[in-house]
Amino acid sequence: MNLSLNYIVETFSTLANIPSPSGNTTKVMEWVEQELTRLDVPFVRTNKGAVLATVRGTNDEKQRLLTAHVDTLGAMVKEIKSNGRLKLTFIGGFTGHAVEGEYCRIETMNGQAYTGTIVSTKASVHVYSSEGTKQERTAENMEVRIDAKVKNADDVKALGISVGDFVSFDPRVTVTDSGFVKSRHLDDKASVAILFGALKHLKETNTQLPYTTHILISNNEEIGYGGNSSIPEGTVEYLAVDMGAIGTGQTTDEYCVSICAKDSTGPYHYGLRKHLVNLAEANDIYYQVDIYPFYGSDASAALRAGYDVVHGLIGPGVDASHSHERTHQEALENTGKLVLAYILSPELVV
Template identity: 75%
Template sequence: MKIPLQYMIETFFTLASIPSPSGNTDHAIAWVEAELRQLGVSSVRTNKGALLATIPGAVDQQRRLLTAHVDTLGAMVREIKKNGRLKLSMIGGFPWNAVEGEHCQIETADGRIYTGTILTTKASVHVYSRETQKMERTDEVMEVRIDEKVTSKEDVLALGINVGDFVSFDPRVTVTDSGFIKSRHLDDKASVAILLGVLKQIKESGLQLPYTTHVLVSNNEEIGYGGNASIPENTVEYVAVDMGAIGEGQTTDEHCVSICAKDSTGPYHYGLRKHFVQLAEELGLQYRVDLYPFYGSDASAALRAGYDVVHGLIGPGIDASHSHERTHQESFENTAKLILAYLQSPITTVQGGTS
């Protein structure tokens, strides 16, 4: 089964470089919208600013929906300090030490861009010695050093920077000769790139899907409500394509497609999970079944919102989630192949899957 692997990697590289913290995703959504148009896939914007694409299938009375989210972790200016530095408020869940020392950019309300670095208030070891090592990283001790000649609050305000401005983290995308992809925001721009690769293959091969299928590029997943609306009528299966978490006690690795059995919200649909496993084994894919104890997806958000759908969660295995993440191109490939096989198979209710 052909997979446009290089296209997916290049797509991720481009998309990761477009800042899109939750709440400020319009540029990334516009880029995906233009890419869908190039692929010949129709899409519409939702009221929440997400993107809903549709691929007509042979059967329209029962539909599938796949989702991946383009919003990322980030921050917002909480306070402009007297010394010209910025206090931040987190967007999404991450520890401050995960972004300490990271380059960032501040976008003003009128579109001006300034760069900076996220540091502690006592970053210099030569001045503060062991104090900086012992300091607990909290909102109160983290700040942005702006790359402009500013030494006061008035200097910063003169730049047009204000409370409420968005702060994005430099992704620093690197693709190694050994096939590893390391970057911020693999969660979940990797999955958006994978879905675009799947759509590219479907369109270029002229593949006729058995069911009308929607792809929702959501834009509020990191804050809990990205995919809980705009689900088209007749949707019976809802699959979130999101990262598989790697760590102690987990089975997922950077080369596999991870199939989630349960996250913090509870089990995913058992019949659909078994269907994914069966397809992966038939194709000889690298896969792992896993539980994510501190995780929730757009699919689980849809169930909490009251939608009567069969829900599932799969995705590429990604190391160091919500930090400087890494995966391997084999994980892209395994995930894309499973999605393509799934889209050509009977829906779970037709197969009599266990609820």
């Protein structure tokens, strides 16, 4: 199971640098379609804007589906303020301190883009002193300082910026000599890159899968309903590939593939979890089993939508989720190896 780790890292970097906050994912989906075409993998675009790719297997009666999402956290312009700055409404689950000081990009309805910086409304210590440090970092107290000569709301509107324009965050992708990958949007573009790495491996080795397997690249996961539709009839196993959460009390680290036992939606399918653990151990893949207390995945969204499937969740361990994220290439590799072991396994849970 020799995955191209360089391809996975390069694919992640490409994806991370294509702005795609939930609700504005057309450009990144176009890249996904181009890469699937290059890999000679058939696909369809769903009405919701997701991409469903299919690799035919020996058995077409019972099928598997793996998903990863390409939408990210982001924001929208909520208000154009009288001082020429922008008030935001956040897209996805994060707090203001996670994006304070971050460079951002405002995309207008006519396709123009402007850069800016997200700052608190009382950022200067020379003006506000401790008042600024005590200020809550909420959307109410954050604003965008636009990189244009604007002094009032009319100046901003003259640029073509309006309420409802999407704001994306600079990912700042960095790959260190020690193997760490530092970037925003590892959740979940790292997993998308891993799935592409698996598809590339299947193509280059001309490997036949035991079961027809679908790859769903969803585009609304961060707002709760990315992978809850367009699941082909015949799918009996549904595996979400998303980030593993790291923090106090967690077993997951930046080097493992994390196998989720339970998140805020409840336990994942016990039989599928045991199968994934057995595959990891049989293939000498470093893994950890964990519980994610404040988390939900496309797999759990599919069950809430009423699909009759067994569901599971795995992913590379990612530190500082929904903030300044970091993982290690070993986590990407271990997750890719488990993905391949799973889709090549002749054993079904149901």
